[in-house]
Amino acid sequence: MLSQGVNLITGARVRGLDIEGGRICGLHYDLFHEHGTQGSGGERGSHDLQANAVLLATGGMSYRATGSTGDGYSLVEGLGHTIITPRPSLVPLCASNAPPPGVRKKVQLRNIEATLWIDGKLAAREFGDLYFIKTGLSGPVILEISRIAVAALDEGRHLELAVDLKPALDHKKLDARLLRDLDDRKIRTWGDLLAGLLPQALIPVALETCGVPEDTSRHTITAKQRKSLRRWLKDYRFVLNGYGSFKEAIVTAGGVATKEVDPRTMESKMVGGLHIIGELLDVDADTGGFNVMGAFSTGWVGGTAAAEQLLLEACEE
Numbered sequence: 001m002l003s004q005g006v007n008l009i010t011g012a013r014v015r016g017l018d019i020e021g022g023r024i025c026g027l028h029y030d031l032f033h034e035h036g037t038q039g040s041g042g043e044r045g046s047h048d049l050q051a052n053a054v055l056l057a058t059g060g061m062s063y064r065a066t067g068s069t070g071d072g073y074s075l076v077e078g079l080g081h082t083i084i085t086p087r088p089s090l091v092p093l094c095a096s097n098a099p100p101p102g103v104r105k106k107v108q109l110r111n112i113e114a115t116l117w118i119d120g121k122l123a124a125r126e127f128g129d130l131y132f133i134k135t136g137l138s139g140p141v142i143l144e145i146s147r148i149a150v151a152a153l154d155e156g157r158h159l160e161l162a163v164d165l166k167p168a169l170d171h172k173k174l175d176a177r178l179l180r181d182l183d184d185r186k187i188r189t190w191g192d193l194l195a196g197l198l199p200q201a202l203i204p205v206a207l208e209t210c211g212v213p214e215d216t217s218r219h220t221i222t223a224k225q226r227k228s229l230r231r232w233l234k235d236y237r238f239v240l241n242g243y244g245s246f247k248e249a250i251v252t253a254g255g256v257a258t259k260e261v262d263p264r265t266m267e268s269k270m271v272g273g274l275h276i277i278g279e280l281l282d283v284d285a286d287t288g289g290f291n292v293m294g295a296f297s298t299g300w301v302g303g304t305a306a307a308e309q310l311l312l313e314a315c316e317e
């Protein structure tokens, strides 16, 4: 980039955009370090920069430590752009019974199936890993489900998460598995049976839910007790009541309304020469690289369009 004659100014914070006749004509910024953090020149303090095109790529407001402090929203709000209220996305969720009592360290549940019910209607289903963390529930399935859950929680709807701890076995096969285990001489008690089925941290939950003492002999376990265990293994319920902060959210949902940006150039429909790209826009996606892809793609479209426009203007002069 530098070999192409690009002047890279680092260690700077853009404070405002200059507009004239509905077009961008420059910006001002504060330089925090003498010469910038990478030695890009200039004195510490406030500076103005003339520009016929600006690509605004300030990101959302998640993980502030990465520099995404939400500055972009205030920079464009004054220009007439609509900001769809930013909210955390791909974020841990909270439930009154998570983590289970006594669980203080992260516990990982592998290959479970989680189903989200909103006001009693199936809203999402994900297969994969779920973690109990200090503040509630996390892990890939939770982050994925959070995209729908956060919006519904904000609307005050009733959310339940049903976790199937044994998704590969239907009720019939699971009962056959329990009977087979109970036939095994190495399994002497209800506690031994649970130890073969669950991570240690969940055994107290199973004991409490089924109401069967740990030392109950395998010979005395009834069909009703087996059924209560089976039901819980297939439908471990959580009432969701909150979500993590922007500090924990991988992505920010909301942002500049997309209808106010031309998708062919990413140029603002309010201010000529201002291109708005990346997570600053009201665009968020599932996990799997789609958010980075969105930032790269809009950056490419916006950057190419801005360069072409500048070339055209230079030729016309």
Ligand SMILES: Cc1cc2nc3c(=O)[nH]c(=O)nc-3n(C[C@H](O)[C@H](O)[C@H](O)COP(=O)(O)OP(=O)(O)OC[C@H]3O[C@@H](n4cnc5c(N)ncnc54)[C@H](O)[C@@H]3O)c2cc1C
Residues within 6 Å of the ligand: 012, 013, 014, 015, 057, 058, 059, 060, 062, 063, 066, 067, 068, 069, 070, 071, 072, 249, 250, 251, 277, 278, 279, 280, 287, 288, 289, 290, 291, 292, 293, 295
């Ligand atoms: C921990 C974590 C893990 C992630 N994992 C994935 C993943 O696996 N896959 C995926 O697709 N996405 C992932 N994301 C999301 C992805 O990183 C973002 O969607 C993407 O980086 C957004 O790019 P952006 O350029 O729009 O904004 P950002 O990458 O947030 O960059 C914004 C930049 O603007 C700078 N800035 C802000 N305000 C100003 C200002 N006033 N003046 C000057 N500079 C300013 C910031 O310092 C920052 O460098 C992850 C995010 C986090 C935090």
